[in-house]
Amino acid sequence: MKNFFLSVKNWIVRHLPTKRRLIQVYVALLYNVNFKGFANGTIFQGNSKYACVPGLNCYSCPGAIGACPLGALQNAFAQSGTRAPYYILGIIGLFGLLFARTICGFLCPVGLCQELIHKIPSVKIKKGRATRALSYLKYVLLVVLVVALPVMYGLQGIAVPAFCKFICPAGTFEGGIGLISNPLNWSGSRDLLAQLGNIFTWKFCVLITFIVLCVFLYRPFCRFICPLGAIYGFFNKISFIGVKVDKIKCIDCGLCVKHCQMDVKHVGDHECINCGRCISVCPVKAISWKGSGLFDKLDQKEEEKKEEKPAPTPVLKSVAPTPVLATAATQNGAPKIKSTIPPPYMPVTFMSAAAAEPEANKSTNEDGDIEFRSGAPPPAEKKARPKSFWIQVAAWCVALVAFIGAVLYYNVFTTTEEINDMQIGTECPDFSLKTYGKGSTGSYKLLDDTFTLSEQRGSVVVINFWATWCGPCVEEIPHFNKAATEFPDVKVVAIHGKSTESVPQFIIRPTDTKESWRDYNLIFLQDDLDGQTCLTFKALGGNATWPMTLIVDAEGKISFTRQGKLSYEDLVKEIQKAQNAHTN
Numbered sequence: 001m002k003n004f005f006l007s008v009k010n011w012i013v014r015h016l017p018t019k020r021r022l023i024q025v026y027v028a029l030l031y032n033v034n035f036k037g038f039a040n041g042t043i044f045q046g047n048s049k050y051a052c053v054p055g056l057n058c059y060s061c062p063g064a065i066g067a068c069p070l071g072a073l074q075n076a077f078a079q080s081g082t083r084a085p086y087y088i089l090g091i092i093g094l095f096g097l098l099f100a101r102t103i104c105g106f107l108c109p110v111g112l113c114q115e116l117i118h119k120i121p122s123v124k125i126k127k128g129r130a131t132r133a134l135s136y137l138k139y140v141l142l143v144v145l146v147v148a149l150p151v152m153y154g155l156q157g158i159a160v161p162a163f164c165k166f167i168c169p170a171g172t173f174e175g176g177i178g179l180i181s182n183p184l185n186w187s188g189s190r191d192l193l194a195q196l197g198n199i200f201t202w203k204f205c206v207l208i209t210f211i212v213l214c215v216f217l218y219r220p221f222c223r224f225i226c227p228l229g230a231i232y233g234f235f236n237k238i239s240f241i242g243v244k245v246d247k248i249k250c251i252d253c254g255l256c257v258k259h260c261q262m263d264v265k266h267v268g269d270h271e272c273i274n275c276g277r278c279i280s281v282c283p284v285k286a287i288s289w290k291g292s293g294l295f296d297k298l299d300q301k302e303e304e305k306k307e308e309k310p311a312p313t314p315v316l317k318s319v320a321p322t323p324v325l326a327t328a329a330t331q332n333g334a335p336k337i338k339s340t341i342p343p344p345y346m347p348v349t350f351m352s353a354a355a356a357e358p359e360a361n362k363s364t365n366e367d368g369d370i371e372f373r374s375g376a377p378p379p380a381e382k383k384a385r386p387k388s389f390w391i392q393v394a395a396w397c398v399a400l401v402a403f404i405g406a407v408l409y410y411n412v413f414t415t416t417e418e419i420n421d422m423q424i425g426t427e428c429p430d431f432s433l434k435t436y437g438k439g440s441t442g443s444y445k446l447l448d449d450t451f452t453l454s455e456q457r458g459s460v461v462v463i464n465f466w467a468t469w470c471g472p473c474v475e476e477i478p479h480f481n482k483a484a485t486e487f488p489d490v491k492v493v494a495i496h497g498k499s500t501e502s503v504p505q506f507i508i509r510p511t512d513t514k515e516s517w518r519d520y521n522l523i524f525l526q527d528d529l530d531g532q533t534c535l536t537f538k539a540l541g542g543n544a545t546w547p548m549t550l551i552v553d554a555e556g557k558i559s560f561t562r563q564g565k566l567s568y569e570d571l572v573k574e575i576q577k578a579q580n581a582h583t584n
Contacts, residue, residue: 020106020275027055028109030403032063032174034410041182041190043544045532046414052088054095055108056228058168060175062182065410069095070168070228074146074161075469078154096235102242104222104229105273110170111222117214125216127263134224135263135271141167142227159471163227165199169207176200190543195564218261222273233270242274242290243267249286256282422541422561428552430454431536433495436504436524444504444518451493451525458554460578462492462571465527465537465548468499468506472565473547477517479568484521487575493523497534497546553578 017025031053034044043060053066069092076085095103104111118124125131141163149162164171179185185192213220222229236242245267256267256278264271267278267287279287422428432452439445453461464480466473477494484492496503507517507524517524528535534542542548543563551560551574559578 021112023106024109024112024115026399026403027107028112030406031055031057031066031109032061033403033406034063034065035407036411037062037064038178038182041179041184043179044410045544047532049532052091054099054103056110056168056170056226057108058171058174058178060171060179062178064174065406068164068170070146071161071164071171074150074164075159077147077150078159078161078471079469092231093235096232097239099232099241100235100239100274101229101232101270101272102239102274103232104226105275108222110226111219111273114214114219114221117211118218120215122215124218127218127261131217131223132263137224138226138230141225142230146227153471158474159469161471165471166203167206167225169203169210169221172200172203172207176203185543190541190563192545192563194562219273223263223271229273230270236268236270236272236274240291243272243276243278243287244290246286246288249284251284251286253283256287422550422558424558424561426558427556428453428550428558429539431539433525433527433536436496436507436526444508446504446526451523453552454556456491456552457556460487460490460554460575461552462490462575463540463550463552464492464494465497465534465540465542465546466494467497467546468503470546476547476565477520477522479566479571481517481520481522482568483571483575486572487579488521490575490579491523492521493525495525495527495536497527497537498529498532551575551578553581 037044041062043062044065046065048065049059049067051066052069052072054069056070057064057066057068059067059071069088072088073085073092076088079085099107145163145167150160153160180192180196184190210221217223257264259281260267260272260278262271262273268274276289279289430453432450435447435449435451436444437447437449439447462480462483464477466477468474480492480494484490499506503524503526510516527537537548540548540550541561541563545563547565548563549561549566549571550558553559559581560574
């Protein structure tokens with residue numbers, strides 16, 4: 001029975017999570033601490049969404065409290081035009097200088113998920129020349145999907161975060177599946193299932209592919225695909241936190257590279273995620289953490305403050321020499337007298353006072369430790385904890401307090417915005433919004449003129465909510481203009497929500513047809529804003545998803561509603577349905 005409990009104890013000890021794993025789990029929970037978002041099926045849109053978290057974590061995840069730096073970078077490039085997106089570049093540069101790819105090893109939820117999946121028992125594919133060559137693919141994706149395509153489409157007035165849209169499995173799992181898995185998003189104006197199309201099917205297949213690859217390969221997304229890791233890799237040599245090698249101690253045994261599961265050529269290169277596993281396998285302790293010398297100095301100063309204990313009194317212990325007999329040659333048959341030759345030196349062995357204690361005062365216990373009887377020196381005092389230990393304890397306490405505070409703030413003290421689920425056949429809430437148009441000086445701007453829904457009774461009204469940063473919104477605006485031209489008796493309004501650039505300048509920007517939206521037959525309106533909340537959008541059932549379209553019949557009742565992009569054919573069909581309902 002004793003052996004059984006001992007084996008259980010050993011198993012538990014072997015499977016206890018490491019400090020790195022605890023940090024990974026902590027960070028993943030902290031990034032997505034808005035737990036009530038999972039219950040409500042909504043996306044948090046508070047002020048903290050303006051800030052980027054260091055690791056890859058989808059903005060659209062119901063629990064996310066911050067923005068993804070990679071998604072923010074693509075949107076910034078799409079909206080920058082001829083201006084460099086200094087703000088987001090500065091944020092990512094700051095993360096890189098502080099942590100570099102330590103973020104990949106410790107602060108990225110996607111990395112944690114890959115490592116957990118890789119623990120599934122299977123045949124593991126070892127790294128080699130092929131995986132090393134594939135590791136450069138992420139730099140190609142960085143240039144093409146994160147920089148080139150967003151900038152190219154951005155110059156045309158269309159926001160296309162290409163990597164997020166076509167590749168990123170984190171967005172599919174956290175954002176897509178995280179939202180559509182909630183039953184509250186299956187009906188009414190929140191029917192997200194109706195919006196699923198070919199792009200989601202493609203991205204779902206990409207997600208499944210990565211999950212399967214993770215079983216056989218260590219961190220395939222980080223090694224081959226992730227552009228954010230590619231960016232942080234540029235900072236590995238100059239970052240404040242990371243691993244370093246003492247060239248003087250290093251014997252070039254290669255154990256660190258052999259033990260590493262990433263495609264590194266040497267410790268700390270652009271592929272190194274600074275996980276620290278190589279530190280324990282170095283036979284000469286040449287690998288250490290950057291900044292660890294600070295803790296060593298703290299401990300050294302702590303030791304210097306202590307009183308130095310007297311050194312143990314050396315006790316001379318003589319070693320008896322072995323007599324050496326020298327026999328001279330016999331002379332006249334009679335042997336000479338034998339003499340003992342003394343050794344030229346006397347060996348001395350240094351012993352501590354404890355060791356020199358008479359054996360009568362010492363005994364050995366069952367663990368092999370020496371115990372002293374009366375008259376023997378007392379055992380040594382227990383060594384005090386180093387200062388670095390207490391710093392670590394304080395850091396964990398602060399982290400725990402911060403997590404509890406975040407849980408309370410986002411789930412208790414922050415109120416959840418109620419979503420008005422607009423049902424077909426219900427009366428549409430009235431609103432009155434300012435319009436965009438030419439002012440007295442001829443410039444295009446927001447006017448004091450208003451558009452009021454209740455004043456349009458007797459006419460079908462098409463309401464489209466859009467934003468300058470929303471790619472699908474910009475793509476479908478020409479459909480609404482075409483419908484306004486084909487149905488002159490229908491009022492087609494485009495209500496703008498929140499934006500990071502001037503809406504009038506965006507509207508007058510030339511389109512592919514060399515004309516501007518100002519020349520369209522649309523009525524452009526500006527939604528009322530309360531901080532981050534678009535009040536009309538919210539009142540009409542908006543749920544953090546742009547674009548959204550409603551059609552109100554001549555009696556002021558809702559005949560159609562959808563969140564997501566709408567094709568021209570579907571738009572015409574719904575307009576005709578609303579007209580026929582009023583006629584009948």
